[in-house]
Amino acid sequence: MDESLKLRWQLYFEKYPTEKILKGNNLLRDYEDEMIDGPIIDLGCGQSSFLLDFINTNKEIYAIDNEQFQLDLLRDRILASSNSIPENWHFIELDINKQDIPENVYSLVICSNIFQFFNLSKGKEVGQSIANKTTTGSLIYLQVHSTKHPSYNSRKKSGFTHFFTLEDIDAIFNNEVFERIYTADIQSSGTKENTEFTNFWLDKWYEKNGITDLEEITNRKDDYLKNNLHAYFTIILRRR
Numbered sequence: 001m002d003e004s005l006k007l008r009w010q011l012y013f014e015k016y017p018t019e020k021i022l023k024g025n026n027l028l029r030d031y032e033d034e035m036i037d038g039p040i041i042d043l044g045c046g047q048s049s050f051l052l053d054f055i056n057t058n059k060e061i062y063a064i065d066n067e068q069f070q071l072d073l074l075r076d077r078i079l080a081s082s083n084s085i086p087e088n089w090h091f092i093e094l095d096i097n098k099q100d101i102p103e104n105v106y107s108l109v110i111c112s113n114i115f116q117f118f119n120l121s122k123g124k125e126v127g128q129s130i131a132n133k134t135t136t137g138s139l140i141y142l143q144v145h146s147t148k149h150p151s152y153n154s155r156k157k158s159g160f161t162h163f164f165t166l167e168d169i170d171a172i173f174n175n176e177v178f179e180r181i182y183t184a185d186i187q188s189s190g191t192k193e194n195t196e197f198t199n200f201w202l203d204k205w206y207e208k209n210g211i212t213d214l215e216e217i218t219n220r221k222d223d224y225l226k227n228n229l230h231a232y233f234t235i236i237l238r239r240r
Contacts, residue, residue, distance in 0.1 A: 038107030044114035
């Protein structure tokens, strides 16, 4: 993680208390009653709003990220909550591009904005690993950048490896093994609050790097924000 993103997530930790995050919309709440017994895993969790929704669950929770920095912030949130059961949580630094998912049979696998960092071949490999570590009734939450994302076909380096079509998703999560029970094709410019936070973060980053020219700051912000549109698929699958 580069230093600018580390600053962003530190500011997110400071500006968004857990109580505020839990007031947000979480699609998984609609499916909570359908969840089978078994542990939950979040691949590339960051400060996972999804896992925070299970803060007082008796389920075993696996928080997986390749950045110890993010895991430490998530752990701090869990330890600060009077509703949490810290002994149920496992915080594991792991690079899914190079290492396999911990062995278990999971009731829910959360993959939010992680698959776009894999090529399709690696995505299929991770999808097979998920298939091997779930069982009938297990749920998979998937969010991936679509080919409608502004960085798709852009000449600027985005850091993303793959942009998805529904056919790509079906290739990774074979419909003979997984049933797609929710599909949303979303394009959004983000909320006013999100835009204000992005501006706040950029101001702090420019200040930290000694950038004070107002015209330069304005041009940099305009350039960043015009490509800050969101285009993604949100999918929920159930293991057959």
